[in-house]
Amino acid sequence: MSAIGKLSTFTLLSSTALSGLMALPAIAQDSEASDIALEEIVVTASRRAERIQDIPYNISAVSGARIEDAKMLDSAELLRSVSGVAIVDRGPRNAGAVNSIRIRGLNVDGSALGDYATSAAATVSTYLNDTPMFANLLIKDLERVEVLRGPQGTLYGSGALGGTVRYITRKPDFDGFSGHVSASLSSVKGSESLGWATDLVANVPLGDTLAFRFAGTRMDYPGLTDYVNVYELDANGVPVAPNGILDPTASFKSVEDADTYDVWFGRASLRWKPSDSFDVTATYTRQSDDMGGRRAQTVGRDGFGNEYGKYEVGSVQLEPADSDVEMGALEATIDLGFATLTSSTSYYEHEGSSIxxxxxxxxxxxxxxxxxxxxxxxxxxxxxxxxxxxxxxLRLVSNSDGPLQYVFGLYYQDQDRLATQESFLVGAKAYVDALYGYDVSWITGDQDFHYILDENFKQKAAYGELTYAFSDKIDVTVGARYFKNESTSDTFMRCRSGPDCSQSLNPPSRPKRIRCSSRRT
Known part of the structure; x- marks a missing residue:
C-alpha cells in the first residue's frame, strides 16, 4: 500500500496558460523502456552527463514526467516500480525516521523498525541533488530519479554499501516564464472522507543570467485506519473511570480514519549563470508533516472477543506524529576547460516526534x-x-575526449543526531495512591522510563576513479577511497519502575549512562 493508500484521483484544474510549460523535456525515462526510449536517457550517475546505456554500472532512471503522469506521491510508491529495490511501506507516519530502502536485500535495520531513530548508517544512501540526507520528502518537480546498485564509495562523498538513490530537482530556466497550477480530489478505499491536494510550480527568469523557480504543495489526505478501542480520556489525559478509580470499568470509543496526513511543502531555487563556464544554484527546501495515527491492521480478537476487521487497529490510544525538514544548499560548477570543478555546500535539519x-x-x-x-x-x-x-x-571531473577520464573528490560531513523516549503508564500513580489510601512515597509519578541518545558523526574522505578506454568496447576503471570516520555516542537511560528496574515499584533506580566513541580510517 502506498503512503496515501490506493487513490482514485480526479484532476480539477490544470493551467498551462503560462508559456513554455509543455516544452519541459522528459530527459530521463524508465531504464526498462524500449530501445527507442533508451536513446533519450541522459543521467549523471557517473558525475558527467552520459546516456544510460554508456554507463558501465547497474542503474535505473525514472523521469520526472513519468512520476507526474503516474501521479506518484511518495518515494515508496516510486521505488516499488524499480527492479531490485525494496522498501517497507508503513505509511507516512513511519516513513521518515528510519531509512528502510533495500537494494539487493542489503540493510542494517530490521523491517519492524520505524517508530524511533536508530544508531546506524543505512546501507543505501539517498541524495537530494548533491546533498546526502534521508527524509520523507514529497517527490515534486523532479528532473529524474536515479537508482545506482552496488557500492558507491568511489563516486559519491557519502559512500554506501548497497547503493544510492538520487532525487534530482529541476533547475531554474533562463528561456522563459513557465509554470502550472493544479488541484485534485482523492478517494481512498476504506475511508469515509475525500482528500485534496494543490500544486504550484513557477519558473521566473530575472534576466539573461538569473532565474528563480518555486514548487509548492499543500496536501490533506484522509485516513483509512480505524482505532476501534480507544480510551475515553478526562481533562488530564487519563483514561476515564466511570465507576471510580478502583473499579475496573473503562470507557471506550472508536475513532474512524485516524491516520490522516497533512503536508506543507515548498522549494525555492535561485540560479545565476554569468558565463558558460560558471553556474551556481542556491536551493531552500522545507516540508512539515502531521500524521493522525499509524497505518496498520490488528489481527485476531479484542478483549471482548470481537474479531478485528479490515483497516482496524486495537490500540487503546491514538498515535499521532509530526516531522519537519529544512535544507539549504549552494551548488556551483566551474568549467576549467580540462575539467569541471563542482562545489556543494549544504546544511539540513530534520526533526520529528510521535506517540x-x-x-x-x-x-x-x-x-x-x-x-x-x-x-x-x-x-x-x-x-x-x-x-x-x-x-x-569538492569534485573534479575530466572534460577531455581522450582515452583517460577521471573523477576526484573531497568530502566532509559533521552530523549531530538526537533521539529521546519518555515512557508513561498514564494514571498509575493516582491508582496506586487510591489503592493504598495515601500518597505512597516510592512512586513519584506515571513516568517509568527516560532515554536520551546523543550522537555526533564526523566523516572526511578522499575518493576517485580513473577510467582508460583501450578501445571502443573495452574500458578499465580503478577506484579508491580513503576515509576517516569519528563517532561519539552518549546514552542516558533511567528506569523508574517495572520489572527491568526492580522487583516492585520501589524508588527509582540510579540512572545508567553509557558513553562510547570510535574512530575508523
Whole structure:
C-alpha cells in the first residue's frame, strides 16, 4: 500500500496558460523502456552527463514526467516500480525516521523498525541533488530519479554499501516564464472522507543570467485506519473511570480514519549563470508533516472477543506524529576547460516526534503485575528525533575526449543526531495512591522510563576513479577511497519502575549512562 493508500484521483484544474510549460523535456525515462526510449536517457550517475546505456554500472532512471503522469506521491510508491529495490511501506507516519530502502536485500535495520531513530548508517544512501540526507520528502518537480546498485564509495562523498538513490530537482530556466497550477480530489478505499491536494510550480527568469523557480504543495489526505478501542480520556489525559478509580470499568470509543496526513511543502531555487563556464544554484527546501495515527491492521480478537476487521487497529490510544525538514544548499560548477570543478555546500535539519502505543507490549511481557494490575493501563512512549548536518563536497571531473577520464573528490560531513523516549503508564500513580489510601512515597509519578541518545558523526574522505578506454568496447576503471570516520555516542537511560528496574515499584533506580566513541580510517 502506498503512503496515501490506493487513490482514485480526479484532476480539477490544470493551467498551462503560462508559456513554455509543455516544452519541459522528459530527459530521463524508465531504464526498462524500449530501445527507442533508451536513446533519450541522459543521467549523471557517473558525475558527467552520459546516456544510460554508456554507463558501465547497474542503474535505473525514472523521469520526472513519468512520476507526474503516474501521479506518484511518495518515494515508496516510486521505488516499488524499480527492479531490485525494496522498501517497507508503513505509511507516512513511519516513513521518515528510519531509512528502510533495500537494494539487493542489503540493510542494517530490521523491517519492524520505524517508530524511533536508530544508531546506524543505512546501507543505501539517498541524495537530494548533491546533498546526502534521508527524509520523507514529497517527490515534486523532479528532473529524474536515479537508482545506482552496488557500492558507491568511489563516486559519491557519502559512500554506501548497497547503493544510492538520487532525487534530482529541476533547475531554474533562463528561456522563459513557465509554470502550472493544479488541484485534485482523492478517494481512498476504506475511508469515509475525500482528500485534496494543490500544486504550484513557477519558473521566473530575472534576466539573461538569473532565474528563480518555486514548487509548492499543500496536501490533506484522509485516513483509512480505524482505532476501534480507544480510551475515553478526562481533562488530564487519563483514561476515564466511570465507576471510580478502583473499579475496573473503562470507557471506550472508536475513532474512524485516524491516520490522516497533512503536508506543507515548498522549494525555492535561485540560479545565476554569468558565463558558460560558471553556474551556481542556491536551493531552500522545507516540508512539515502531521500524521493522525499509524497505518496498520490488528489481527485476531479484542478483549471482548470481537474479531478485528479490515483497516482496524486495537490500540487503546491514538498515535499521532509530526516531522519537519529544512535544507539549504549552494551548488556551483566551474568549467576549467580540462575539467569541471563542482562545489556543494549544504546544511539540513530534520526533526520529528510521535506517540506510540506500548500497552500491548507491557501486557505480553507480564509487566502490568508490577503496576498492581492497574485496570485501565495506557502505556505511552513519547519519542523524538533530530538529525542535522553540515556537508561540503569538492569534485573534479575530466572534460577531455581522450582515452583517460577521471573523477576526484573531497568530502566532509559533521552530523549531530538526537533521539529521546519518555515512557508513561498514564494514571498509575493516582491508582496506586487510591489503592493504598495515601500518597505512597516510592512512586513519584506515571513516568517509568527516560532515554536520551546523543550522537555526533564526523566523516572526511578522499575518493576517485580513473577510467582508460583501450578501445571502443573495452574500458578499465580503478577506484579508491580513503576515509576517516569519528563517532561519539552518549546514552542516558533511567528506569523508574517495572520489572527491568526492580522487583516492585520501589524508588527509582540510579540512572545508567553509557558513553562510547570510535574512530575508523
Amino acid at each position: 506510540s502505543e506500548n500497552t500491548g507490549f507491557y501486557a505480553q511481557n507480564g509487566w502490568l503485575a508490577w503496576y498492581y494490575n492497574y485496570p485501565r493501563p495506557m502505556a505511552t512512549a513519547a519519542r523524538t528525533y533530530e538529525d542535522k548536518a553540515f556537508i561540503e563536497e
